[in-house]
Every structure is written in structure tokens, then in C-alpha cells.
Amino acid sequence: MRRGMATHLTDALNALIIRMINLSFLRMRVIRLTHLLAVLALGSLPLFLIACGQTPLxxxxxxxxxxxxxxxxxxxxxxxxxxxxxxxxxxxxxxxxxxxxxxxxxxxxxxxxxxxxxxxxxxxxxxxxxxxxxxxxxxxxxxxxxxxxxxxxxxxRDADTLLPELQGFSVYPKVFTPNQDGKHDRVTINYYLNKPADVSVYFIGADGTKYPIAEKERDVKPGEPGLHMYDYDGGVDLGADPPPDGNYIVRAEAVDRVGNRTVVTDTVTIQDGGRPRADIVQARVDFYNPETGDKVVPLGGTLAFTLTVENFGQVPIRTTGPDSGTHYRSDENFNTKGFYQSPGAWRVGIDYEGNPGYPYPYRWALGHLDQLEAREIDGQTFYYLLPGQRAVITGSIQIVDVPAKKDVIYFWAGLIHEEVAIEPFNHYVDPQQIAIGF
Ligand SMILES: [Ca+2]
Ligand SMILES: [Ca+2]
CATH class of the missing domain: 2.60.40.2550 (Immunoglobulin-like)
Structure with missing residues (x-):
């Protein structure tokens, strides 16, 4: 009985040693001695130590x-x-x-x-x-x-000890507002790379979150020596939310082919970041002849409208003149009024069936400029409708010529984010038939 048990143990031990040798070949790992000690504590320990010897450190x-x-x-x-x-x-x-x-x-x-x-x-x-x-x-x-x-x-010997350098590393502006208002929406990062190297650039937030910044496509390919440029909008132009408002470290790291590494840092602040959102409340436009209150406008008469715009986003939206209430003749437009398109500004526009020219030729500010929030940017004053704020917009157009060879013509409103987009829900809002008497 005793003899049988010893044989059994020896067999188990042999199997274990074979498994250990296989493992160490396969995984290039040495089995922990302690595991074996536990198994072998029944009495075969001296045999094992003689077989394997002490493993050096x-x-x-x-x-x-x-x-x-x-x-x-x-x-x-x-x-x-x-x-x-x-x-x-x-x-x-x-x-x-x-x-x-x-x-x-x-x-x-x-x-x-x-x-x-x-x-x-x-x-x-x-x-x-x-x-x-x-x-x-x-x-x-x-x-x-x-x-x-x-x-x-x-x-x-022949070691490449030349460090990659990010010469003239610059971040501008130091405060940017990625919100598509056309003012400081982007930050530009530049440097001159002196030798081939992989370069990564990212923002690091106060909580340690990293936001990688993609290089702008130019003649100088990423990683090549030369002037490199990054143009970052916080992702807003692609419909993403930018990193949260706050202070960031801008970190650029260059690693050359042999592993020399250089890190440079600067700082930047994000303010008023976010996607601008606004609409015409209830998609409703009230068109009327101010003389009669109905939707019949004799040639030479005036078509008026009233609607409400709401900023339902998280960031202020910028607007530009002319003020709500401004009167147009139908042969005028926002350019003849001296209020040209302003990239990033929001305006209400009126358009009509058969318009042969530029869309929404009649445009108005989101309210009266002197009642909106004024902000000084680069020495100029700009006007904002704040998050959650509503503005009632009115305007009028004197119909001095026949817009189309029809006596009933559709008019509609739009909310235009100039040179950015007109959201589908802000385009062709509440079209209504106006009878033009002539
Ligand atoms: Ca070599
Ligand atoms: Ca901005």
C-alpha cells in the first residue's frame, strides 16, 4: 500500500516535471518553485531538488x-x-x-x-x-x-544624437471660442520640424483627458522636415461637441527614427465652446398686409411679417443688422442696405417663389442690436442672442414689381447661419400664398 502510493507520487512528479519543461520551452517561463513545493510536500522534495537544483535569481x-x-x-x-x-x-x-x-x-x-x-x-x-x-x-x-x-x-558608434526640434512652436489665439460665430472659432498651431520625426499634438484638460489634434493637409507631409500647421475648431464643423470650456495644455511630442524625443508645451483656453442651435419658434411665420391685416398685397403695397427666434443651444449666437423692423423695397436686398454677409452670423431671411437671384435677399438681425448682448472682439462690437433667449423679429417689404407671372405667390422665411449652413428645419419655413394684385 505504502509502496503503491509512493509510485503514484513519483509518476505525478514526473508528469509535472515534463509539463514544466514543455511550458518553459513553449513560454520561455520558469515555473514558480513555490507551486511545486506545495505539490511535493508529501515526501518527494529531496528527490526533486536533486533533480532540478536551486534556480538562481x-x-x-x-x-x-x-x-x-x-x-x-x-x-x-x-x-x-x-x-x-x-x-x-x-x-x-x-x-x-x-x-x-x-x-x-x-x-x-x-x-x-x-x-x-x-x-x-x-x-x-x-x-x-x-x-x-x-x-x-x-x-x-x-x-x-x-x-x-x-x-x-x-x-x-555613429549614434544619431541630433534631437528633433519643434522650432517656433506657437499656439494662436491663446483663447478661442469654437462655436461657429466666425470669431476666434479656430486655433492655429505651427512649428518647424528640423528632421524626420513622428509628431503628435494634443490638448490635455485639467482632468488629464487628451484631445488629439490632426495636422492640416499641406505640401509638407506629416513627419517630414519643414513647416507644419494645425487648424483646430474643436470638432464643431463636423458636428461634434468641442472639449469643455477651460484651460488646456497644448503638448507636442516629436520622436525621431532612433528614438530621440522632444516635448514642447504651451497653453490655450476654450470659452463659449459648443454647437450653436436656434430655430424659428413653432416654425410659424405671420405674414400680413399691414394696411388690411390679410394676405392680399396690391402692387406697390407692403407685405409684413412677424416671427420669433429662439437660441436653444448652449452657446451665444451672433447676429448682424439691419435691425428687426427694417423696411425693404422689393428691388433692394441686404447688400444694398450695407449689411453684407457676415460669416458665422445668424439672420432671418424672407424668400419667395420665382426669386431669380440670391436666396433670402431680405434679411434682418435677430432683434434690435441695441437690445442684444454687445461684445468687443478685436476692437469691434458684435451682437449676441444668448442661450435660452428669444427674439421677436418683424420686417416689411414693399412689392414694387411683379415677382413672377402669377397672381398668387409663395413667401417663406429662413433662419440663416451665414456661410455655415441653413439647417433643414430652418429652411423654407411656413410657406404661405400671398395674392399680389396687379
Ligand atoms: Ca546602424
Ligand atoms: Ca467663436
Missing amino acids: LYDVAVHPATITPNADGMDDVARIAYKLGHSANLSIYLVDQAGAKHYFRQERRRSPGAYQVDFSGVVGGRMLPDGRYTWVVEAVGDDGTVQQAQGELLI
Whole structure:
């Protein structure tokens, strides 16, 4: 009975050792000794220790080749550092230069038992070490405080020590308002790159969130030496919400082909960021002849309208004149009134069936400018309808010629975000037939 049990244990032990050897081949890992100890505590321990021996903390350390030329030409650019750990350890790899200074490639990294390899390209802390003769050291500190080291010589030649530079790195303006009002909607980032390198640029928010910024397509391709430009609108033009209002770090990081790294930073502030949203309330327009109150306008008479606009978004929307209440003759338009299109401004427009010219030739501000919020931007005054605010807009057009060869013509309203868009729900709003008597 005793003998049978011992045989059984020996078989189990053999199976385990075979499995361990397979595993260490397959995964290049050394099985934890403690697991085996637990299994073998029944009495076969001395046999096992004789069979396997004590595993050293650090062993089979090799660095190859002994000379590297880290210049990204594909020849001997890196040295492979290989080592094995028999136990968990804190591991360091460093180079000692001829002046005795230590350059840490890895410092006190926690490592499980196993086989490791890592390529060393001559770069420590983002900078290429200069040409010279170095001593490499691989050092393991076990959990019991045991220190084991291996060392050898490494020669560095033809090292590319030229750092990538982001010359003239600039961020402008320092405060931007990504809200499509045509004022400071974008931020421009520029730099001159002195050598080929991968460059990433991003905003970092106060909470650490990163917002990557895409490079503008230009003749100089990303990563090539030359002048690079980034033009960022917070994503608003593609219908996204911009990063939240606040202060950001603008960080640009360049890494060249051998691993030299340069980081530059600046700051930027986002204010009043967001997608502008506004509509004509209930999509309702009240058209009428102010003389009679009905929808019949004799030639030479006047068509008037009233409607309400609401800013239902999170950001102020900008508007421009002429004021609500302004009277047009039908042969006039917003240009002849001296109020040209203003990119990013919102205005109410009236259009009609058979209009041969520019859409919405008659336009009005979202209320009276002197009743709106005035803001000074770059020395000029601009006018805003604030989030949640409504404005009643009125206007009138004297019909001095026949718009179409019909006596009943459709008129409608629109809410125009000039040189940005007219949302479908703000276009062709509440068309109504007006009888033109002639
Ligand atoms: Ca090389
Ligand atoms: Ca803006």
C-alpha cells in the first residue's frame, strides 16, 4: 500500500516535471518553485531538488551585438539584452559611461520569474547616448534583498544624437471660442520640424483627458522636415461637441527614427465652446398686409411679417443688422442696405417663389442690436442672442414689381447661419400664398 502510493507520487512528479519543461520551452517561463513545493510536500522534495537544483535569481544574461551604430540604417541599430529570472525581482538595466555616470534604461522594474529580452537602441530618457565605450549592467534585487548582477562592454558608434526640434512652436489665439460665430472659432498651431520625426499634438484638460489634434493637409507631409500647421475648431464643423470650456495644455511630442524625443508645451483656453442651435419658434411665420391685416398685397403695397427666434443651444449666437423692423423695397436686398454677409452670423431671411437671384435677399438681425448682448472682439462690437433667449423679429417689404407671372405667390422665411449652413428645419419655413394684385 505504502509502496503503491509512493509510485503514484513519483509518476505525478514526473508528469509535472515534463509539463514544466514543455511550458518553459513553449513560454520561455520558469515555473514558480513555490507551486511545486506545495505539490511535493508529501515526501518527494529531496528527490526533486536533486533533480532540478536551486534556480538562481539572475542567469543567462547576454547582450548582442557588443557594438551598435544607432543611426536607423537598419544595421546594428540595436543590441538585444536577454536575461532570465528564477524568482520575482526588481530589475534594473543601466549603462555606465567612462566618467562613471549611470544611465538607466530600466530602473527597478517589477518582474516575475521568466525569460526576458529587450532591445536597446542607445536611447536613455528620450536622448541618444553619445558615441563611446560603456559598461552595461543588468541587476536583479530579489525579495529577500539578494542582489545579482551581470555586466559587459557595449560600444556605441555613429549614434544619431541630433534631437528633433519643434522650432517656433506657437499656439494662436491663446483663447478661442469654437462655436461657429466666425470669431476666434479656430486655433492655429505651427512649428518647424528640423528632421524626420513622428509628431503628435494634443490638448490635455485639467482632468488629464487628451484631445488629439490632426495636422492640416499641406505640401509638407506629416513627419517630414519643414513647416507644419494645425487648424483646430474643436470638432464643431463636423458636428461634434468641442472639449469643455477651460484651460488646456497644448503638448507636442516629436520622436525621431532612433528614438530621440522632444516635448514642447504651451497653453490655450476654450470659452463659449459648443454647437450653436436656434430655430424659428413653432416654425410659424405671420405674414400680413399691414394696411388690411390679410394676405392680399396690391402692387406697390407692403407685405409684413412677424416671427420669433429662439437660441436653444448652449452657446451665444451672433447676429448682424439691419435691425428687426427694417423696411425693404422689393428691388433692394441686404447688400444694398450695407449689411453684407457676415460669416458665422445668424439672420432671418424672407424668400419667395420665382426669386431669380440670391436666396433670402431680405434679411434682418435677430432683434434690435441695441437690445442684444454687445461684445468687443478685436476692437469691434458684435451682437449676441444668448442661450435660452428669444427674439421677436418683424420686417416689411414693399412689392414694387411683379415677382413672377402669377397672381398668387409663395413667401417663406429662413433662419440663416451665414456661410455655415441653413439647417433643414430652418429652411423654407411656413410657406404661405400671398395674392399680389396687379
Ligand atoms: Ca546602424
Ligand atoms: Ca467663436
